[in-house]
Amino acid sequence: MRVVAIADADSFVKWSAALIDSAPSVDPHLLLVQTPLVVSAAQEHAALAGTGIRPEAVTRIAYDDVADWLTKDRPDVVVIGGRGPFVRLVIRQIDRVTPRPVVVSGLPGMSIPAQRGAALYRRHCDLMIVHSRREQRAFAKLAERLGLKMRLGLATLPYARPAHESAGGTDLVFAAQAIVPREPEERRQLADILRAAALADPSRRVVLKLRSRPELGETETHFERTGLTDLLRDRPDNLVFSHEPMSRALETAEGLVTVSSTAAIEAMAAGVPVIALTTFGVSKAHLNTVFSGSGVQGSADDVIARRFRHPRPEWLADNYFHDPSESTWWKEVERLVDLRRRGALAPRVVPIARGGMLHEAWQRKAVLGSEDHTVTGAVALAVGKPLVWAILTARKVLGRRGAESWSDAGSDITVTPAQYQDPIVRPRRSVLATAVID
Structure with missing residues (x-):
């Protein structure tokens, strides 16, 4: 089966590439659409690490050329990995393609809470991927509340893979996020916590795991208004910055710290203990309510003392570690492809916009x-x-x-829209300073 992933930003490239790579007996290809968020060559290399997708199976393409490329390639399935407005725009290109492929989308990590915009922008897909039984319940409820008809497919997070062996590392790895915490004072406080953790034991490293190099023109999915690297210009020698793939960073990790990054799930899968930092509160705004009851939440003092912990088994079963046999997404994709080939699956065309x-x-x-x-x-x-x-x-x-x-x-x-919108085009590169409103 021919499966093509279409993506632009770093986290979505990583997710969509790993997802199609996990599908059985497929011929995969990755299209990188030229937007202001598109990955650099270095980010592409990091995102594809651990997958079997070869460099020759990756094509960079202008948005206006997508429909013609798909018409010539004739894929059975297209997986769209991108922010909601990107997904909707790509489906407009697919609306011009004959024969029409099955359209799949999803989110690149933990998606609790299930957000209004995530559902609305993806309602024209044939299938939306979720990664836990909890997410499946949440998006089903959200779709019902919004009056949407959505097919949901359950998958395991494709890059949450067990480690081959425990490396017994000594690094405290912090998974940086661009918008969590958001406020400048909170980010200064976070920088102070990392600095204190490094000073508490100069013989062991504190690794700030980053996903872009703004000085090289790289971007990432969300816009960081207060950069941690700027706040940590004055830092101990054992507090270092890293841009290597997360899987490689975990090989030398004693434990991972995050506020709400999906890297916590990668760490758990690899057997690396975690601290989900609660210093800034537990709220939907911090995207960390998913960790309530997990047993891995901890304070700044826990981080400085390196009191990492493993998650509770009962939490794991409902949150990203269900039995792989419960995953339905690929069987659902095969069913939808069969229906489309027989003319029994109506296309979900994006309607003309109001206005x-x-x-x-x-x-x-x-x-x-x-x-x-x-x-x-x-x-x-x-x-x-x-x-x-x-x-x-x-x-x-x-x-x-x-x-x-x-x-x-x-x-x-x-069920209410987000109060804040990231810029889709970064202010330093364009005058456009806000995203589409859902």
Whole structure:
């Protein structure tokens, strides 16, 4: 079966490549679409580490060439790995392809809470991948609450692989995230924790695991407004920065620390103990409610003292470590391919946007940024940017409270839109400074 993954940003390239590599008896290919978030050659190499995808099975391509490429290649399945607006835009290209492939999408890591935008942007896919029984319940409930018809396929996280042997490392590895914690003061506090952990034992390293080199023009999925590397210019010699693949960093790890990174699941799979840092609170905004009841949550003092811990078995079964035999995604893909070949699977076409051509031009410009050279895109930017900023400002002022909102830490879904939007085109590279609103 011919399977093509289409992606741009680092975490989505890693996820989609590992996912198609895990499928049995397929001929895989990876399309990297040129957007302001597209991975560099070094990021591509790190994302593909551990997969069997060969360099010749990777093609870099302009967005406007995607439909023609797919028409010539005639894949059975397309897996779209990207942020929601990217997924919707790529499906517009697939809407032009005959024969139409089965369209699959998903999120590149832990997805609790199940977010409104994640579902809305992917509702035109034939199948959405989730990675735990808990996520399966959450997205099913979210789809019901939003009135969406979504097919869900359960998979194990494709890059959460058991280690061949325990290396018995000595590094404290911190998995950096661009937006968690978000506030500048919180990020300064985090830098102080890492510095204190390094000073507590100069004989062992503290490794800040990073995913991009902004000085080389690299980007990542989310925009880091307060860089940890800038906050750690003054640091002990044993506090080091690393851009190697996470799988390699874990080979020399005594333990992994994170606020909410999916790297925690990679570490657990490899038998490396974890601390899920609670210093900044446990909330949907910090994307760390998933760790409640796991047994791995800990404080700054725990990090400095290196009191790592392993997760509780009962938590594992419901969160990313279900029996692989329970995974349904590939059987569902095969079923959908058979239906499509027999003409029994209707395409889920992206409808014309409310607001018509100008709105669609905005959607395109918001994803492609400087890669979009259309006049309508420039007009849409001028008209839409002030409107989007007004909407975001209103959300921050009014807040989003109540059951199943961002403030409700007791539920696994959010039916209200996010209050904050990352820039899809980074301010240093473009005047466009906000993402599409769901």
